[in-house]
Amino acid sequence: xxxxxxxxxxxxxxxxxxxxxxxxxxxxxxxxxxxxxxxxxxxxxxxxxxxxxxxxxxxxxxxxxxxxxxxxxxxxxxxxxxxxxxxxxxxxxxxxxxxxxxxxxxxxxxxxxxxxxxxxxxxxxxxxxxxxxxxxxxxxxxxxxxxxxxxxxxxxxxxxxxxxxxxxxxxxxxxxxxxxxxxxxxxxxxxxxxxxxxxxxxxxxxxxxxxxxxxxxxxxxxxxxxxxxxxxxxxxxxxxxxxxxxxxxxxxxxxxxxxxxxxxxxxxxxxxxxxxxxxxxxxxxxxxxxxxxx
Amino acid sequence: xxxxxxxxxxxxxxxxxxxxxxxxxxxxxxxxxxxxxxxxxxxxxxxxxxxxxxxxxxxxxxxxxxxxxxxxxxxxxxxxxxxxxxxxxxxxxxxxxxxxxxxxxxxxxxxxxxxxxxxxxxxxxxxxxxxxxxxxxxxxxxxxxxxxxxxxxxxxxxxxxxxxxxxxxxxxxxxxxxxxxxxxxxxxxxxxxxxxxxxxxxxxxxxxxxxxxxxxxxxxxxxxxxxxxxxxxxxxxxxxxxxxxxxxxxxxxxxxxxxxxxxxxxxxxxxxxxxxxxxxxxxxxxxxxxxxxxxxxxxxxxxxxxxxxxxxxxxxxxxxxxx
Numbered sequence: 001x002x003x004x005x006x007x008x009x010x011x012x013x014x015x016x017x018x019x020x021x022x023x024x025x026x027x028x029x030x031x032x033x034x035x036x037x038x039x040x041x042x043x044x045x046x047x048x049x050x051x052x053x054x055x056x057x058x059x060x061x062x063x064x065x066x067x068x069x070x071x072x073x074x075x076x077x078x079x080x081x082x083x084x085x086x087x088x089x090x091x092x093x094x095x096x097x098x099x100x101x102x103x104x105x106x107x108x109x110x111x112x113x114x115x116x117x118x119x120x121x122x123x124x125x126x127x128x129x130x131x132x133x134x135x136x137x138x139x140x141x142x143x144x145x146x147x148x149x150x151x152x153x154x155x156x157x158x159x160x161x162x163x164x165x166x167x168x169x170x171x172x173x174x175x176x177x178x179x180x181x182x183x184x185x186x187x188x189x190x191x192x193x194x195x196x197x198x199x200x201x202x203x204x205x206x207x208x209x210x211x212x213x214x215x216x217x218x219x220x221x222x223x224x225x226x227x228x229x230x231x232x233x234x235x236x237x238x239x240x241x242x243x244x245x246x247x248x249x250x251x252x253x254x255x256x257x258x259x260x261x262x263x264x265x266x267x268x269x270x271x272x273x274x275x276x277x278x279x280x281x282x283x284x285x286x287x288x289x290x291x292x293x294x
Numbered sequence: 295x296x297x298x299x300x301x302x303x304x305x306x307x308x309x310x311x312x313x314x315x316x317x318x319x320x321x322x323x324x325x326x327x328x329x330x331x332x333x334x335x336x337x338x339x340x341x342x343x344x345x346x347x348x349x350x351x352x353x354x355x356x357x358x359x360x361x362x363x364x365x366x367x368x369x370x371x372x373x374x375x376x377x378x379x380x381x382x383x384x385x386x387x388x389x390x391x392x393x394x395x396x397x398x399x400x401x402x403x404x405x406x407x408x409x410x411x412x413x414x415x416x417x418x419x420x421x422x423x424x425x426x427x428x429x430x431x432x433x434x435x436x437x438x439x440x441x442x443x444x445x446x447x448x449x450x451x452x453x454x455x456x457x458x459x460x461x462x463x464x465x466x467x468x469x470x471x472x473x474x475x476x477x478x479x480x481x482x483x484x485x486x487x488x489x490x491x492x493x494x495x496x497x498x499x500x501x502x503x504x505x506x507x508x509x510x511x512x513x514x515x516x517x518x519x520x521x522x523x524x525x526x527x528x529x530x531x532x533x534x535x536x537x538x539x540x541x542x543x544x545x546x547x548x549x550x551x552x553x554x555x556x557x558x559x560x561x562x563x564x565x566x567x568x569x570x571x572x573x574x575x576x577x578x579x580x581x582x583x584x585x586x587x588x589x590x591x592x593x594x595x596x597x598x599x600x601x602x603x604x605x606x607x608x609x610x611x612x613x614x615x616x617x
Binding site: 118119180181182183185186187188189190191192193194196200201204205 | 394
């Protein structure tokens with residue numbers, strides 16, 4: 001009699017479902033997930049990966065090219081670029097995530113109320129938000145950060161506020177479609193006050209599109225904050241922020257020290273690229289029509 | 295005291311058109327209705343006659359451009375039309391239960407049905423979740439949902455139309471209302487389910503002694519399940535009385551036409567149809583609103599018809615009611 005298999009290893013159900021879920025993603029979305037996870041690990045555990053202190057300078061090793069000691073070379077202050085690029089991931093996420101959270105917290109309630117109430121309130125709120133969208137965002141961010149004082153907190157607040165119209169518009173459009181639907185009418189007939197209808201019924205039913213946008217808007221925030229730092233607004237060198245590092249490296253490009261600007265530039269491109277791919281992936285998952293066509 | 299007393303209710307659609315002209319569609323024209331506890335009133339009429347609008351006006355569910363412009367709705371002596379939104383919210387869902395049209399789309403798609411029932415109970419009472427939960431399961435049982443404990447955590451999209459309708463009725467009844475308004479409770483359901491739902495409603499009305507308004511365009515439903523009937527045409531109640539009286543001896547020409555157009559006992563070919571269109575609500579005719587579609591219409595009909603009470607007690611809005 002053959003020995004019966006008494007215990008066969010099976011993945012726990014939820015883990016198995018998750019793995020299968022990831023493999024169902026399109027290759028581009030999966031690449032996005034992988035890139036973001038890598039950067040996330042770098043940002044959270046940068047101490048494990050850095051070979052040097054990102055802000056201590058080695059005065060006798062200024063502007064050295066890539067070597068075994070300094071993998072990405074050293075910058076004009078003699079700081080290790082490899083460690084600085086890794087540490088910079090903290091700033092990428094540290095600005096993008098709170099900025100998107102602020103944008104969501106402002107934009108979604110405004111979109112809900114404007115869409116549901118309609119009329120004059122809708123007009124006023126939407127025109128204010130249109131006003132924000134009219135200015136090129138970099139110029140507006142530049143002006144506001146320069147006026148309110150140059151700190152990391154101000155950059156985050158300004159980016160969050162400037163980005164809130166995106167979420168307000170998305171949610172408002174969904175609310176407009178749903179506010180005269182039967183289940184909302186039935187909720188009113190059940191004696192629900194307006195705030196309950198907005199947050200218990202309309203919010204869960206309208207939030208999908210906005211959630212799909214979060215990754216794309218995070219990419220935007222990373223890009224704009226790096227641009228601000230590049231222009232010398234907000235975060236200043238020697239802080240290991242990619243935009244500020246590129247700014248510092250730009251002047252060495254002409255004299256041949258390419259590594260100072262190139263490496264933070266590549267990191268920036270990958271993070272923005274990964275966030276955009278992830279955004280596309282989320283949209284694919286949420287949109288049943290796009291999912292069905294696969 | 296009447297449970298519900300509607301006097302001269304007028305609801306208009308008021309808006310400005312593209313050339314900024316003020317346009318006014320007179321959708322409800324002086325509707326009068328009375329309802330007592332334990333009574334089932336059927337409101338019948340063709341599409342656009344103002345049946346649903348009457349229900350929405352009672353519950354304050356109108357959205358601009360629709361607006362109540364006159365009249366009064368007394369519910370247990372309280373004037374609903376002048377009530378503040380918060381006070382109205384205390385009544386809606388608690389003392390007035392409403393079953394809106396289209397059961398499948400009237401449930402929040404992202405909330406389990408049990409939670410929707412629990413929520414409506416907790417909106418109006420301070421009861422604990424466990425109490426609300428057992429009440430919800432009892433109510434699901436009462437409306438004939440099989441296996442309520444299991445269905446408690448079902449999603450709306452998992453329900454059939456009949457089940458969704460039962461859930462909606464259960465929601466309307468959760469707080470044991472004194473008045474139930476069911477707007478086309480069986481439209482879109484097949485006939486056997488229709489009969490089950492209406493039997494159930496009738497049974498529940500008797501049990502809870504609710505006043506009930508059923509809005510429908512099915513005369514068969516009215517004949518079988520209602521005590522009283524109001525026939526609406528172009529935003530007016532043209533005839534109102536008990537079901538037996540009106541079906542035995544309709545007083546208004548429109549009611550007669552309506553009854554004659556019912557296919558009966560395989561004599562489908564003999565069913566008459568009503569010619570013509572309902573009048574343009576933007577431009578109502580002088581006098582009787584049904585004059586264009588009435589075979590009895592004469593010059594007299596250019597003056598507003600009186601409301602005549604026949605010896606049976608039914609009221610008829612017609613010059614020729616006594617003939």
